[in-house]
Amino acid sequence: MSRDALAQSLRRLSIRLLELNAWCDRDRQLIEEGEFRTRPDASWFKISPGEPWPAIETPVEIQFETVIPKNWAGSLVHGRFQLGGEALLFMNGRPMGGLNSLHQEYPLLSEAKGGETLRFQAQVVPHGLFGTPVPQPRLDLACILVPEEDARALYRDLATALDAAGYLARKSRVALAEALLGAIHRAFRETILPRNDTEEYLARIAVVSENQPADDFYGNEERPGSLWERWKFRSPSGSLTTQQRSRLREVRTAFAAELAQLRDRFPPEGQAWLTGHAHLDLAWLWPLEETRRKARRTFYSVVGLMERYPELRFNQSSAQVYAWIEHDDPALFREIQGLVRNGQWDIVGGMWVEPDGNLPCGESWVRQLLFGQRYFQSRFAQGATVAWLPDSFGFNGNLPQLLLSAGIPNFFTHKLTWNERNPFPYDLYWWEGIDGSRVLAHSFSNPDNGYNARLTALELGETWRRFRGKAHHDATLLAFGYGDGGGGPTEEMLERFRRFRDFPGMPNLRMDRVVEYYKTIAAQSLPVWVGEKYLEYHRATFTTQGKVKLLHRQLEHALVEAESAAVLAALQRQMAYPEAPFRRLWEILLLNEFHDILPGSSIHTVYETAHRQLAAALDECSSIRDRAISSGKGNQEPESAKDLEGLIWNLQMDDRPLLAEIAADPQEPTRRIIAGEKEVVTQQLEGGRLLIWADEVLVPGLGALPLRSVPGEPGAMLSGIQTDSTDLETEKLRIRVNGDGTLASLFDKDCGREVLAGRGNQLWLFTDIPRQFDAWDIDASYAEEGIELCCDTAPECIETGPLRGAIRVRHRHEQIEITQDYRLSRGSGFLEIRTRVRWHGRRQFLRALFPLEIRTHETWAETAFGAVARSNHRNTPWDEARFEMPMHRWADVSEPNYGVSLLNIGKYGYNVNGSVLGISLLRSPIYPDPYADEGDHEFVYGIYPHRGTWRNGTVQAARRLHSPLRFAAGRDDAKVQSSLFRLHGDTVELAALKKAEDSEDILLRFYEPHGNRARTTIEMAVRVRNAWLVTILEQSAQPLAVEDERRIELSFRPFQVISLKLEIAR
Structure with a gap:
């Protein structure tokens, strides 16, 4: 043929x-009339099929009833409904499932008696599965029917x-x-x-x-x-x-x-292991509160399908979703618990949500896994063993280590099949992290509907054909069910499964829990992928929605600081550890790390909520921290400095030089300020702040230094930092500012070296219209259409004194106003660029560029609990595809003996092309949020030159930028004034100091930040009865030797994370 x-x-x-x-329908009876209301306390309105809703609200209630015809006795009865949007349907008070354009029919009675009255209620929202508004919602159809089963x-x-x-x-x-x-x-x-x-x-x-x-x-x-005639025919009546x-x-x-x-x-060819799912985005084109309704609709649909199709296996990740169901619908939650016990419902993921894979810091990843796995263990007596992240936009290179520590040896994603240029080479492989840990990884390539398969022949056949791992294994995984907006599997999909599972010339099908697939893999001969998994797509997610990214970074640091302060206060019996508030605050952060919230790819309403939640959480964290470090005399700074007394707190592990801001009234009498036993140098700042500094005075790590004022003329005087409208110089750095606002020079006096190879901090505004995915993408050609912004006024000196100087430059372009302060501080080798932007206009992209006098072939950037190296050239297609890359607090280019780090607070996107280092500052896409980042912004970035490579102080400098010294007014001799915990030996970083989850013990988490092997000793000012190495879930305790109840030795692999639990003698 x-x-x-x-x-x-x-x-x-x-x-x-x-x-x-x-x-296919034997008989049908229309329901002629129903009732409608907008809320539980509103009046009911009559409504008939074909009529528009009387009002449009979210959600509304619709109810109707019907009587089963007598001649239907003994028949199976279904219902079919189109109510004007997504709905949750109840019959006689029993939830039936979700209604949407893809789920319209449900079985109602397995054997009718005839004459029964069925009463239906539905909660309906006037939106489709993907959040699209239904402009004129109508009650289109409500009927009961007898299916013609044959x-x-x-x-x-x-x-x-x-x-x-x-x-x-x-x-x-x-x-x-x-x-x-x-x-x-x-x-x-x-x-x-x-x-x-x-x-x-x-x-x-x-x-x-x-x-x-x-x-x-x-x-x-x-x-x-x-x-033409618009024919209308009568309703069917025969059978x-x-x-x-x-x-x-x-x-x-x-x-x-x-x-x-x-x-x-024609025997079947190949094999596919199927798992039903609904990939329910917690927020995207709809707000969080709608997701809670979507979850109930989807899960009731799945529960009903499992009753009729016991072979169905359905997986669901995200402990947050289960927590919502547990709160909103305890009966449904109990049903799910039963389905988990019998193996039909599959717990996957192991995290609180499915987070973005690049942007959360290491401790955020720990808490994602800690909160997720412990929730699953407490509610379902099991944790997840497969990290299920089908849709996150790339993955940091330290994730395998954290997954293994959380009891998750397997990893799944689909997103890497989206690479726009270089196909990811493997779909069944070992993924080796930057510390050497390995997890078993799999993905599949469904060319039609991705991870939301419908089980069509095309999907089944092509997923098997494209499976490159068939050289090592005889089956691929395939997830099916309508997703993103929820919905999940349908009856039609399961009927297809029954017919396709042993079909001529097609892959054999098997339905099972996801982990069972991984158990069948003979993994010894698999290829290995080492390091991060960079997605060649969605690169704008490192920058879009800058406000939420800044709040996210600030809250990450604030939570860790507040926990550390609370532990120190609890050990001194100054304050009970606020365990419940910390859990609630972490859950807010973790929720907003969802892979369509933090990346910037959700609707405007989502970000209104996120900004409100994160800002409130940040305020509460700061309040807890200040209460913990304050004395019994109160936690407020004094109104004046004439009787200034208090403590300067260092909530980081290492001792650090005294350079801090405190409140001080410039109108108060002259006074001397003493830190410890040494007088400090001061400089009055705007806004009633005082900058203090003392040479060779260190604030102890996880400790405090007393501060007091005494009458008299200050004796500690220094010559001022050299400052005028274009030049600024300290003992470490000297800068010169051009009239256009860029840096003419940045000179490192310690090393006698010019940092810049051209004008530094060039601000470029690019036209930003990607070919698709407006909020998600930056096209490789974006730089072809841009303008450099120049000052519209001359630079001016705005701050001068013995401790800090600043030069201000202003840029204006149409409706965009940018004010930048170049700041240098005594004792600091960091050029701070404090930036305020009034951001108006759409589809524009703001970047800052620094041509550097550095010759190297690679760039390093911080990632979760470590760092990653990438090329800074365009030699290969893989290099070319990385024209925009993710970072955390820093990115760096270095020669063997000298380098330059770009530090930031709240920015994540950067690139390096040759010796030009760039940072992405703001974008303004129009979809799915037409007003993304419209308005005012404040953020900080800057340049940190250094001897050697980034391993010579960059991590410490970036941490200190985010966590300044804190002042607590009042004096209390019971407060700790020296370190409770000290490290001796090779450099490791403190990631967390917190109360243990299940006891009054203390948990410390460290990581090796430089890619070195390290040995260190932790010395404690408190007596330790017992110490254990534990996983990030604080389980599987291994006893450690404690010398003299105060010292513990630890050894680290490169980038290794170690969690240490201590029983303190009280």
Whole structure:
């Protein structure tokens, strides 16, 4: 058969299939009237099918009732509903499932008695699955029906086979395609359908042709309702005869026999392990509160399907979703617990949400896993063993280590198949992290619907064909079910599974829990991917929605600081550790790390909520921290400095030089300020702040230094920092500012070296219209259309004194105003660029560029608990694809003996091309938030030159930038004034100091930041009874030796994370 002949045969049979579908309902009864109200305390309005809603609110309630006809006794009864949006349907008080464009029909009664009254209630939102508003929602359809079960079964048999034949024909597997078409043709030839009643026939054809199910594969544009006359036909009233039903069963039997013969001639090829899911985005094109409704709708639908299809296995990640269900619908939650126990419902993920894979810091990842796994263990007596992250936009290189420590040896994603230039080389492999840890990783490539498969022949066949891991394993995973907006699997998908699972020439299908798939893999011979998994797509997610990114970074640091302060206060018996508030605050942060919130790809309403939540959490964290470090005399700074007394706190592990800001009234009498036993140098700042500094005075790590004022003339005087309108100089750095606002020079006096190879801090504004995914993407060609911004006024000196100087430059372009202060401080080697932007206009992209006098072939950037090296050239397609990269607090380019780090607070996107280092500052896309980042912004970035490579102080400088010294007014001798914990030996970083989860013990977490092997000793000012190495879940304790109850030795692999639990003698 020629290709054209095959196509014609497929077309002809698809029309026959449409005709058969017209007889899939035996009888139907419309519900003629219902009631509508906008809220529980509102009045009910009458509403009939075809009528618009009386009002548009979110959500609304619709109710209606009907009586089962007497002649339906003994019949299976279904309901079909189109209510004007997404809905949760109840019948006689029992939840049935979610209603949407893809889930419209539910079984109501397995055997009607006749005469029963069915009462329906629905909570409806006037939006589609993907948040699209329904402009004029109507009650389109509400009916009950008796399905024609034999016709439905044959329809599904033939639809599945026709789908397979079409796919096989397109893949030039002509012999099998022809054989299937022949079998289908013979089945139709033997099928008897009533065509002798014109009105009944037209009525049925009209109904089915105007309401094509979303799962059909071949439609028919020749619809009677599309004609000039606008034909309207009466409702169907007839049904098949007993003889016709019997014939349908005979045809099914004969067709099954033909398929069995074809299986002998064309055995199944390959294997796919199926898992149902709904990939419910916690926020995206809808707000968080709608997700809670989506979750209930989806989960009730799944529970109902499992009752009818016990073979269904459904996976769901995200402890946050389960926590919502536990709160909102305890009965549904108990049902899910039972389904988990019997193995039908699969717990995956192990995290609080499915977070962005690049932007959260290491401690955020720990808490994602800690909160997620411990929730699953406490509610379901099991944790996840597969990290399920199908849709996150790339993955940091330290994730394997953290997954293994959380008891998760397996990893799944689909997103890497989205690479726009270089196909990711593996789909079954070991993923080795930057510390050497490995997890077993898998992905699949479904070319049609990605991780939301419908189980069509194309999806099944092509997913197997594209599976490169078949050289090592005989099966691929495939997830199915409508997702992103929820919904999940459908009855049609499960009927396809039953027919396709052993189909001629197609992959064998198996349904099971996801972890069972991983257990079957012989992993010894698999290839290895080392380091980060960079997604060649969605690069703008490092920059879009800068406000939420800044709040996120600030809250990450504030939480860790507040926990440390609370532990120190608790050890001194000054304050009870606020465990419940910390849990609530961490949950706010973790929720907002979801992979469509933190990356900037959600609607405006989502960010209104995120800004409010994160800002409130930041304020509460600061309050807890200040209460912890304050004395019993109160936690407020004094109104004046004449009786200044208090403590300067260092909430980091290492001792650090005294350079801090405190409150001080410039109108108060002259006074001397003493830190410890040494007088400090001061400089009055704007806003009632005082900058203090003392040479060779260190504030102890995790400790405090007393501060007091005494009357008299200050004795500690220094010459001022050299400052004028264009030049600024300290003992370490000297800068010169051009008239256009850029840096003419940045000179490192310690090293006698010019840092810049051209004008530094060039501000460029680019036209930013990617070819698709407005909020997500930056096109590689973005730099072809941009302008450099220049000052509209001359630079001016705005701050001068013995401790700090600053030069201000201003830029204006149309409605954009940018004010930048170049700041240098005594004792600091960091050039701070404090930036305020009034950001107006759309589809623009702001970047700052620094040409550097550095010759190197790689750049390093901070990632979660470590750092990652990348090329800074464009030699290969892989290099070219990394034209925008993620960082955390710093990025660096270095020669062996000298380098330059770019530090920032709240920015994540950067690039390096040769010796030009750039940072991405702001974007203004219009979809899905038309007003993304519109308004005022304040942020900090700057340049940190250094001897050697980034390992020589960059991590410490970036940490100190985010965590300044804190002043607590009042004096209390009981307060700790020296370090409770000290480190001796090689450099490691403190990640967390907190109370242990299940005891009064103390948990310290460290990581090796430089990629070195390290040995260090932790020395404690408190006595330690016992110490254990624990996982990040604070489990699997391994005892450690404690010398003299005060010292513990630790050894680290490169980038290793170690969690240490201490029992303190009290």
